[in-house]
Amino acid sequence: MRREERDLIGVREVPEDVYWGIHTLRALENFPLTGIPLSSHPELVVALAAVKEAAALAHMELGTLPGERAGAVVAACREIRAGRLHDQFVVDVFQGGAGTSANMNANEVVANRALEILGHPRGCYEHLHPNDDVNRSQSTNDAYPTAAKLALYASAGRLLDAMTVLRDAFGDRGGRFAKTVKLGRTQLQDAVPMTLGREFDAFALTVRDDAELIGLAAASLLEVNLGARRSAPGSTRTRASPGWPSPTSKPSHPCRSGPPATWWRARRASADSSVSPAPSVSSPYGCPRSATTSGCSPRAPGRASARSGCRSSRPGPASCRAR
């Protein structure tokens, strides 16, 4: 079974049982480059869903998207964030268009799942449209980079956790070898004696210092550009609502506490004082924190700020062409 979908270029058939649509189909044909699908980066899939959910919630708050549709989009996004439908993110990780294919893949999967939730068949975009509704007031060039930053932030959190494990392992051996004397070596020759404990402690410190830099870099990922402003206000591609207050850049990120710590600012802060420079943060993405001596990454995993998604499953007319 296949269903027909239409875009500016023409009409194409997509398999009935997939959640993606015609834009994803075009991307599959246009960018057969690595064979690695977007789903190989679950963090990115989850982050794209988080961006779509944040946008829908903002629209719900502003009344710029009908509540029923927004609720279905939110519900679909939460399913994806919980790990469902990842196999539907099929576009190649490499693509032209600065992420348009990834963004459209997300829009189509969210739209079709939301349609199901609303009781409509997949592809019946007159009820809920990938561009007009799921991507509403967004552009690839704010949605995709925002998702990328969230995904990287999650990855950085996991990396910091792992670095903590490695640092602690070195530190543990450093303590154990505190009284073990060995020869230092420089230029591949014998140098003066030292303890093996100091050598391992130095490894631990190196890992800790690197983790601190990663924590600082990760903190700068929290400055996101979501909110329908790419380069041209009023750009037709953004479909920004009149009086649009960039809602998704305002309330969306529970991570945000205080101004973004840019790299140089954090560097200067750490040079100026011994106070930990990066803001402490906590988010559903497994936030890294600035690594201190007590631990590289005390993560605070958890769900996004809970806002109830209006889940609706009214049966609707199946007026779409399917064959």
Added chain:
Amino acid sequence: MTPEAVNQVCFDVIGADAAVCAAAQAGQLQLNAFEPLMVHHLLNSANRLAAACRLLAERCVTGIETDEERLRALVERSAGLATALNPVIGYQRSTSLARECRESGIPVRELAARDGLLTDGELDELLDPWRLARPCQGPTT
């Protein structure tokens, strides 16, 4: 072999870094169109480094033990010990000892005692490995 595997992750990340740099510097005006490559490599690299850190910690560092006798023997046979005699017998004589130690394989301590440069007691103190390893802390008590 674990460190060899970890090294390969590092080489991979260094390559990814080069690709990301090329993509980042190719951005034009208001948009960098090469973000998909950057995201792909950055996510891969962060995840692979995380796996490598855990692997190194769990399969290599945790529980690693030493051969203390061999470490001590390496210290005692090292020509580098002559450095410790430097403040007492002077640079010229200590470097001569180091050279002779390297050529003959005879420990610095034996050579110094043979030449009557220092007493056994002085050598004991000056060449105490624990003291040498912690020069700031003075002799052990």
